[in-house]
Amino acid sequence: MHPNLQALLVFVQNWWVELVSGVVIVAVVPLITGYLVLMERKLMADMQARLGPMRVGPHGLLQPIADAVKLLIKEDIIPDNADRFVFWLAPVVSMTAALTAMGAIAFGPSFLVARDINVGLLFVIGVSSLGLFGIVLGGWASNSHYSIMGALRSTAQLVSYETAAGLALVSGLLLAGTLKIRAIVQMQESLGVWFVFLAPVAFFIYVVASIAETNRAPFDLPEAESELVAGYMTEYSGFRWACYFLGEYANMIVVGAVATTLFLGGWLRPFPNVHWMNWLDVLPALSIAAVGAYCVYRAGKQPARVQVWFMWGVALACLATALILAAPLYGPLSFLQPGLHGAFWFLLKISAYIYLFMWLRFTLPRYRFDQLMHLGWYILIPLAIVNVLAVGVAMILETEYGWNRWLALVVTTAFTLAAALFLLRLNDKRSATASSAAPPEEPTTEDSYAG
Amino acid sequence: MLDKVIFFFFAGVAILSAGLMVTRRNAIHSAVFLITTLMATAGIFLQLRAEFIFIAQIILYVGGIMVLFIFVIMLVRLDVALHQIQFSRQKWVALLVTVALALEVGVMLWSSRKVPGQGFLLPNAVPAAGLPANTEALADSLFKAYLLPFEIVSVLLLVAMVGAVVMAKKRT
Numbered sequence A: 001m002h003p004n005l006q007a008l009l010v011f012v013q014n015w016w017v018e019l020v021s022g023v024v025i026v027a028v029v030p031l032i033t034g035y036l037v038l039m040e041r042k043l044m045a046d047m048q049a050r051l052g053p054m055r056v057g058p059h060g061l062l063q064p065i066a067d068a069v070k071l072l073i074k075e076d077i078i079p080d081n082a083d084r085f086v087f088w089l090a091p092v093v094s095m096t097a098a099l100t101a102m103g104a105i106a107f108g109p110s111f112l113v114a115r116d117i118n119v120g121l122l123f124v125i126g127v128s129s130l131g132l133f134g135i136v137l138g139g140w141a142s143n144s145h146y147s148i149m150g151a152l153r154s155t156a157q158l159v160s161y162e163t164a165a166g167l168a169l170v171s172g173l174l175l176a177g178t179l180k181i182r183a184i185v186q187m188q189e190s191l192g193v194w195f196v197f198l199a200p201v202a203f204f205i206y207v208v209a210s211i212a213e214t215n216r217a218p219f220d221l222p223e224a225e226s227e228l229v230a231g232y233m234t235e236y237s238g239f240r241w242a243c244y245f246l247g248e249y250a251n252m253i254v255v256g257a258v259a260t261t262l263f264l265g266g267w268l269r270p271f272p273n274v275h276w277m278n279w280l281d282v283l284p285a286l287s288i289a290a291v292g293a294y295c296v297y298r299a300g301k302q303p304a305r306v307q308v309w310f311m312w313g314v315a316l317a318c319l320a321t322a323l324i325l326a327a328p329l330y331g332p333l334s335f336l337q338p339g340l341h342g343a344f345w346f347l348l349k350i351s352a353y354i355y356l357f358m359w360l361r362f363t364l365p366r367y368r369f370d371q372l373m374h375l376g377w378y379i380l381i382p383l384a385i386v387n388v389l390a391v392g393v394a395m396i397l398e399t400e401y402g403w404n405r406w407l408a409l410v411v412t413t414a415f416t417l418a419a420a421l422f423l424l425r426l427n428d429k430r431s432a433t434a435s436s437a438a439p440p441e442e443p444t445t446e447d448s449y450a451g
Numbered sequence B: 001m002l003d004k005v006i007f008f009f010f011a012g013v014a015i016l017s018a019g020l021m022v023t024r025r026n027a028i029h030s031a032v033f034l035i036t037t038l039m040a041t042a043g044i045f046l047q048l049r050a051e052f053i054f055i056a057q058i059i060l061y062v063g064g065i066m067v068l069f070i071f072v073i074m075l076v077r078l079d080v081a082l083h084q085i086q087f088s089r090q091k092w093v094a095l096l097v098t099v100a101l102a103l104e105v106g107v108m109l110w111s112s113r114k115v116p117g118q119g120f121l122l123p124n125a126v127p128a129a130g131l132p133a134n135t136e137a138l139a140d141s142l143f144k145a146y147l148l149p150f151e152i153v154s155v156l157l158l159v160a161m162v163g164a165v166v167m168a169k170k171r172t
Helices: A003-047 A063-073 A084-104 A120-129 A131-141 A145-176 A181-191 A200-213 A238-262 A275-299 A305-329 A331-363 A369-400 A405-437 B002-023 B027-047 B051-075 B078-083 B091-111 B134-145 B147-168
Strands: none
Touching: A003 A063, A003 A084, A003 A238, A003 A331, A063 A238, A084 A120, A084 A131, A084 A238, A084 B027, A120 A131, A120 A145, A120 A181, A120 A238, A120 B051, A131 A145, A131 A238, A131 B027, A131 B051, A145 A181, A145 A200, A145 A238, A145 A369, A145 B051, A181 A238, A200 A238, A200 A331, A200 A369, A200 A405, A238 A331, A275 A305, A275 A331, A305 A331, A369 A405, B002 B027, B027 B051, B051 B134, B134 B147
């Protein structure tokens, strides 16, 4: 055999898992994104006492497919004076960054997309932050005022909040002592506690900063409809627009995965080391089976025959999934448990995180841009620095001076919260003096991006 | 074989986009090609199994510095800059310096070609399992062997940062 061909064969043999999972990411994430959008619309409808999409498929279950087809066949418009090369490049960068970042995420102890690289968590946040270039370049290339305003706002916002998010992650990483994704979760398993309980303030900072990083309400200033039409996406249509959308939602999944891995125990079930809680292992199969049963119940109430059939299909799919999830409970098949149930809990936690994002979006009004910058620079970043110190002190108290872990935690968290109160008070005082002393027409530094 | 393919791919991309970076007239295009060069260099770091340097290159240079570059370029009026002469007129001096530098590097590589461990050589890749963990090794050398220089550098950077803030602050 030709040596080059042999080398290629060896390559495929060594790396086929990674190659296949790369293809799976590119194929599956758009589908998940579509259904996330459907979920968001349904939730919004529910919170506003409406029905949401109901026409395409039973309860709008086929709406994402219809939307995708619509976006694909829509006319692709490039503005006359746009910079065509950068205009073409920007959405691709945005999407690629988010999809690549997914490569290092571990969905279970034995099931992760790429190999467990030594800098796993840094890889995820570093690569996903490259999506910013898509936004900036797209806004610039569109040659439109709304777009460039959106891009400038987005840059300022992301650069500010990335710092806070990074410092919050440092607090968690201090506890983990490693950057490897799998080792972080294994550390939480061996300690028997999720890091969200050991560093609650860090988790809170990360939640706020990750909402800002994914450009979602209440921090969706870069695409505020009432001010900027659609921000950096104003001039985009059709498939390019879909690329941006895909990147944005994939980014939500990525920040959800990072938060889950570092703070929420990754693929661990609640109380992983407590034996009398083992009945929780039935929960994955049971909950999916319940969804399937509900679908069976709803199937009888569908108006058209096609919709009845489709509902039955969904029900059968759910029941099949439940059966697969129940398989590890049967003795000889229990080797499947870490993989299957790990993936279930991991995805459940990510979904809860994304649900939180959507819930906040429907309940909170949008911030003003200077308020956003103040929150980032005057409160979140100092608080994150204080919190890193506090977590470090707590660890030293525990290991060097033999304090009880929870006592150390309570003392340092109280200290951090006192710092937070002090910062808030300081900020109130500052804004009070600023609004009384400064004439309103004098723009502050942050206001120059405010549009 | 595969190692060489990957290396020449990244090296080619780096050199090509470095050339394009210098020759583009549009500053944003130059920035895009500079980003490509930096990413390709990061790829070479990764191939050398220096994961931490790889990700530090991406986070610091691509994700940090280049974002600020583009931010500044967008605030500058590009259409004015496009009408100005962009290339300096010292091209003969520049050519001379370039040729001298290239000669120097070439002579160095040529003269040390027989010395083992130096010169232009393509060593065989070490299996990844045989190397110590990259991040830990870096941390060890930074916080144990070179603790004092590290601290001095961080204080220096802090001073520079405070100085920049003071200079940028509005004088009231």
